[in-house]
Amino acid sequence: MVGDEEQERDFQRFLRRVDDIANLVQGLSSTDSAVNAKAIAEAEKRLRDQECSKEEERNTTVNRTIINTRASVRNGFLAMLEKDAKERAKRRKRNEHLANALKEKGNDAFRKGDYVIAIQRYTEGLEKLRDKQELYTNRAQVSVWE
Structure with a gap:
């Protein structure tokens, strides 16, 4: 089924991320200075990417079009509920x-x-x-x- 396939893909992506983080932690705790330096650089890159992603998310939530679209759907639903209650x-x-x-x-x-x-x-x-x-x-x- 389509939902099962999508869940499986999400699960596999999650497992890959867990593996990536485990490898990163292993690199950070390595005694080899070259491996350790590479892991530190990768960790810093991931942190920057995460910060950029959060900034984009904040900008997206400020986008009036998205807010108004969601609000109008919500308000329409609430209006229907109110009409039904009356x-x-x-x-x-x-x-x-x-x-x-x-x-x-x-x-x-x-x-x-x-x-x-x-x-x-x-x-x-x-x-x-x-x-x-x-x-x-x-x-x-x-x-x-x-």
């Missing part, structure tokens, strides 16, 4: 209003002694708003009277 809140408010109206109709039916209709209204209210505890309680109380 729609859900509106839908919940509407369902809560409907559930309250059905609860009142169930209460009226209960007062009139029409227990079957009361249970139906409480059940309809629960279909609109499943977490409205008093609808469960009222329906259970009607079941006792029925």
